Amino acid sequence: MTEILQVRGLVAGYGAAPVLRDIDLTVPTGSIVTVLGANGAGKTTLLRTLSGLLRPTAGQILLDGKDLRRVKVERLVRLGMAHVPEGRGVVAELTVDENLRLGGLWRNDVNAAVAEVYELFEPLAQRKRNAGHLLSGGERQMLAIGRALVARPRLLLLDEPSLGLAPKITAQIMALLQKLRTQTGLTVLLVEQNARSALSVADSGVVMSLGRIATATTAQELRNAYLGS
Amino acid sequence: MTLQKHLIFTALGGIFLFAVTQQLEPFRNYQLATMAAYLCATAGLTILTGLNGQISLGHGALMAVGAYTMAFAQNGIGNLYLSLLLAMLATTAVGAIIGVAAARLRGPYLAGLTLAVALAIPAFTVTFDGLFNSEQGLPVSFTPPETLPIETWQALTAGGSALLVMFLLANVVSSRFGRAMRAVRDNEVAARLAGIHVARTQVLSFVISAAPAGLGGALLAFLAQNVSPGAFSLTLSLYLLLAIVIGGLGNLAGAVWGAFLLVALPDLTNSLTEGITASPELARKLDGNLALAIFGLTLIVVMLVAPGGLQSLVQRISHRIRKGRNHV
Numbered sequence: 001m002t003e004i005l006q007v008r009g010l011v012a013g014y015g016a017a018p019v020l021r022d023i024d025l026t027v028p029t030g031s032i033v034t035v036l037g038a039n040g041a042g043k044t045t046l047l048r049t050l051s052g053l054l055r056p057t058a059g060q061i062l063l064d065g066k067d068l069r070r071v072k073v074e075r076l077v078r079l080g081m082a083h084v085p086e087g088r089g090v091v092a093e094l095t096v097d098e099n100l101r102l103g104g105l106w107r108n109d110v111n112a113a114v115a116e117v118y119e120l121f122e123p124l125a126q127r128k129r130n131a132g133h134l135l136s137g138g139e140r141q142m143l144a145i146g147r148a149l150v151a152r153p154r155l156l157l158l159d160e161p162s163l164g165l166a167p168k169i170t171a172q173i174m175a176l177l178q179k180l181r182t183q184t185g186l187t188v189l190l191v192e193q194n195a196r197s198a199l200s201v202a203d204s205g206v207v208m209s210l211g212r213i214a215t216a217t218t219a220q221e222l223r224n225a226y227l228g229s
Numbered sequence: 230m231t232l233q234k235h236l237i238f239t240a241l242g243g244i245f246l247f248a249v250t251q252q253l254e255p256f257r258n259y260q261l262a263t264m265a266a267y268l269c270a271t272a273g274l275t276i277l278t279g280l281n282g283q284i285s286l287g288h289g290a291l292m293a294v295g296a297y298t299m300a301f302a303q304n305g306i307g308n309l310y311l312s313l314l315l316a317m318l319a320t321t322a323v324g325a326i327i328g329v330a331a332a333r334l335r336g337p338y339l340a341g342l343t344l345a346v347a348l349a350i351p352a353f354t355v356t357f358d359g360l361f362n363s364e365q366g367l368p369v370s371f372t373p374p375e376t377l378p379i380e381t382w383q384a385l386t387a388g389g390s391a392l393l394v395m396f397l398l399a400n401v402v403s404s405r406f407g408r409a410m411r412a413v414r415d416n417e418v419a420a421r422l423a424g425i426h427v428a429r430t431q432v433l434s435f436v437i438s439a440a441p442a443g444l445g446g447a448l449l450a451f452l453a454q455n456v457s458p459g460a461f462s463l464t465l466s467l468y469l470l471l472a473i474v475i476g477g478l479g480n481l482a483g484a485v486w487g488a489f490l491l492v493a494l495p496d497l498t499n500s501l502t503e504g505i506t507a508s509p510e511l512a513r514k515l516d517g518n519l520a521l522a523i524f525g526l527t528l529i530v531v532m533l534v535a536p537g538g539l540q541s542l543v544q545r546i547s548h549r550i551r552k553g554r555n556h557v
């Protein structure tokens with residue numbers, strides 16, 4: 001199996017103090033890898049650094065072997081990496097349809113990509129003319145993921161998709177990730193605090209602690225170690 | 230579909246403009262032309278501030294750039310439409326320079342920069358008085374057609390220009406770029422992650438906003454047949470900003486309300502001061518400040534009644550009427 005994402009010796013942070021220390025991470029193509037850890041472990045900072053929102057001070061980030069350190073955030077989505085940030089990042093004043101189209105502004109096949117998202121997320125199709133701020137938490141999460149999918153990414157970075165959502169909605173989103181992986185070969189790097197739901201779909205995972213990767217193993221072993229089954 | 234809709238609206242607007250200008254008396258035609266000139270500027274500014282979230286206190290100065298370019302071009306070349314085009318191009322260039330600096334700034338810092346532009350450009354014309362003829366300004370000469378009264382011709386020219394600006398900006402609003410502008414305004418992080426170059430979008434927004442402001446200034450020079458720094462002071466920039474807020478930020482129809490108020494309120498102020506028997510000293514003070522006070526008062530009242538501006542009030546009322554009809 002090839003690796004779509006390789007991270008080597010990554011150091012990043014805000015100001016002088018590093019939040020991420022010497023991170024090594026490998027994400028195989030077509031897999032779901034989850035990043036677990038307590039609040040403040042550096043999970044969100046890791047995703048922000050991978051997607052270019054935060055510049056690393058040391059280390060390498062390779063997407064399909066291409067070094068991303070000098071690539072601008074705006075270019076990354078065109079290279080096949082989409083990031084759904086924590087808090088969902090929906091543009092509140094734009095309608096559902098406009099939000100989705102934003103995901104593929106540069107694409108010629110944006111209509112087809114948006115239609116595919118409506119097939120995946122039926123509630124969005126029913127509310128396409130509603131502004132983003134009128135959606136429920138679950139619908140906003142669907143919209144944020146949908147917008148990322150319109151870009152037709154090969155690697156999806158998802159930050160806490162279960163945050164503030166009912167367990168039923170979280171389960172639906174996890175099932176959707178599995179479906180996307182199976183049907184389209186999408187690779188997902190999933191940051192979660194809800195270990196149970198993340199490990200229900202992940203192939204492997206890492207546990208972060210104080211800015212370092214404390215454990216990196218299969219999802220089964222993590223389930224055994226942390227969930228007792 | 231949207232383009233067709235905008236074309237139909239523009240064509241209808243053109244027919245309406247032609248019909249109205251034939252009916253109005255010369256002074257009203259002149260006022261209509263002035264409103265159209267202001268509309269170019271308010272439409273551009275409401276796109277910048279309302280859709281892209283960049284505040285500008287310098288649009289009056291951008292109008293001055295357009296007006297002076299108009300004067301130089303008209304006095305040199307003598308072709309009105311070419312002069313208007315050159316005025317737009319010159320203001321676009323200045324707008325691009327300011328936009329590059331503005332893209333790095335936010336909130337009060339951006340307001341500060343554009344305020345400096347509003348103060349610097351009129352001062353520039355006074356400093357280089359050999360070129361700009363100081364406070365007296367420059368004449369703008371042209372030969373009106375013999376077949377039409379001059380005011381009707383001015384109203385048709387300015388109104389036609391404003392219609393063209395509205396058509397182009399309406400298409401920008403509903404385009405991919407319009408969505409990018411709004412995304413940058415609301416959520417820069419989400420916009421960047423969606424592949425939108427934030428700084429480039431902001432600079433382009435400033436350019437798109439500056440061009441019609443320059444055209445508006447050129448039209449004002451064309452109407453007054455003169456251009457002087459006094460006509461493009463900081464007060465004009467403040468008026469423009471007040472006008473788009475009162476009309477409804479980010480809404481082109483709101484920009485029409487704003488332009489209407491820019492012409493109507495000073496007229497109302499004149500009527501009020503004429504009706505008041507006051508000492509010459511008081512009359513002079515009122516003449517300078519009453520318009521701004523009335524504008525401020527209008528802003529307070531509109532914000533209390535309709536925080537989204539006059540256009541949102543109109544939309545609310547028409548929505549209620551339609552709802553009422555459906556119930557009947």
